[in-house]
Amino acid sequence: MSAVVEPVEHGRARSIELVEHGPARSVALPDAVGRALAAGSVVDAAPDPYTPGRWSLRAGSKVGAVAVTVPGAGEPVTVRVAPKVPIARLFFLLGYSLDPKGPWREGEVDVAGHRELLPALAHAVERQVDRALRQGLLQGYRETVESALVVRGRVREAEQIRRRFGAMPPVEVAYDEFTTDIAENRLLRTAVERLLRLPGVPREVRRRLLHQRARLADVTPVIRGQRLPDWRPTRLNARYHQALRLAGAVLDDASPEHAPGGLRIEGFLFDMNRLFEDFVTRALREAVRGSGHTARLQDAHTLDEASVVRMRPDFVLYGPDGTPCAVADAKYKAERAVNKARRPGGFPEADLYQMLAYCTALGLPEGHLVYAKGNAAHAAHRVRHAGVLIHQHALDLDQEPAGLLADIGEVADRMRAVPSPV
Structure with missing residues (x-):
């Protein structure tokens, strides 16, 4: 059930405060603003079916702030989404x-x-x-292409003929300019x-x-x-x-900035899913550097023999002989919804199915799912009749950087120690 809140006044502008993956909030909003938030994928936004003029807002994995301005509606409405991590x-x-x-x-x-x-x-x-x-x-050379009254650099003969056949000046020229631009x-x-x-x-x-x-x-x-x-x-x-x-x-493209029909959305958002994935994959690559292994990020493969079904694991580790020896996928949000018995859901099962497909297609005996720490610790599952072992690691992001990188190092050690492919 949504908590009912009213926009906070910051100066003259209205401000709505949300928390990443926090509970939904019922807020009084102009319908145009609510529709803009929903269409811009800023937050999950839906109109309240029982109370006209109110919208249910729930933040997902995007954190930051956006301001929505509706023509003729006065000051903008600012939505701020705070991250869970410091x-x-x-x-x-x-x-x-x-x-x-x-x-x-x-x-x-x-x-x-x-x-x-x-x-x-x-x-x-x-x-x-x-x-x-x-x-x-800093200064450097930049190629400049222009129509000039004097020849400078080289004449662009094809353009001169196409645009100004038989007429000079101006002259179509190109030259390198030493500039700060x-x-x-x-x-x-x-x-x-x-x-x-x-x-x-x-x-x-x-x-x-x-x-x-x-x-x-x-x-x-x-x-x-x-x-x-x-x-x-x-x-x-x-x-x-x-x-x-x-x-x-x-x-980055995660920053919304557009104005459909006079409506303006401007702000900045970080997608924590993408940020976590980038961090994990780059940290794993650094952890295996110098070991004789090669790491590839977002490595393209196919699942089926006809090479129709494409897959792109976040991280694939190759041995010195060039064959895959380990695969990993980063998943920022580990929690599933609690069940009716109020027991925590743990790691999503769909992630296991996805990793099993990766291991099967790459011929690997083990796979690694790396989560931001949620409500479950490290787990490992051996798949029946397949022999594939799938590890689920949980990283505590609210710790010192040295400790976080040490945890990544332990995951990398497990990946390098993988047994011979199936």
Whole structure:
């Protein structure tokens, strides 16, 4: 049954506070806002069948905040979803997923004691951008294509003939320009602009972000809907690496930003399912590095002999001879609903069926399911008539990073010690 709450007033804007995978709440909302939340996959939203004007809202695995603005309805409604794990732990998972070699141990990425995700993220990004720009803006060569009154670089003959046959000037030219308007700076500028539009960024952090935007004033931000420019880590842009990786997280597709029919949704969301999967697979890969084994993430295989049914396990470990020797899948939410006897549900059985299919198709005697710690401890099941052993590991995310990585190391040790394939 949904708890009945009213939106909290923060200044003039209305704010609804939810908790990741928490109980549903009944909230008084304009129907247009409720429909927008449901259509945008922000939270599970459904109209109350008995009380017009009220909606039942329940947060899933996405955490963060979004602001919904309805034309003519006054101030926006902000929905905030708090993660169950502490902010410092979440940033460790995020940072390690972005770069296992980076400075992501707790305390090395400053979140300034912020207890909400967006203020902490905005603060962390601003600090990393500031560090990246302390020696000035990075410069590099960028290819420019334009119509010019003078010849510069090389003439684009095909374009000149197609567009201006028999007419000069202007001339269709292409040349390399040494400039600050390069991919790295454009990504930082775009991330700063994005954060400045998000709801809930503290005033002091916003002031510092405005300062960073001024430093990047000559850089062209990426327009909404355009493809983000690619960048590659090199020695020359080393001081930008951490800032660029965090900027990439800010600009990720999980951030809703659209305006159907004049309705506007703007905000930032982390999908904890994806974040946990990224962390587990990258940590497992680091744990087996140097052992002679090869790890592949999201490795494509087929289930059937006709190669019609595709499957993509999160993590497949290959031995020195190039054959699969272990498979793992990461599952963030371990709990099933309690049954009528009020006994905890434990690990979902469907995950076992999925892992059995992976092991069968890959010819492996063991498989590994890795969960965020819920209401069950480690378990192992040997499948009748198949001999396949399926491990179910539970990671406690609310522990020190060293302990969490040690637990991942134990899973990796089990995977390397797997017996000969069936």
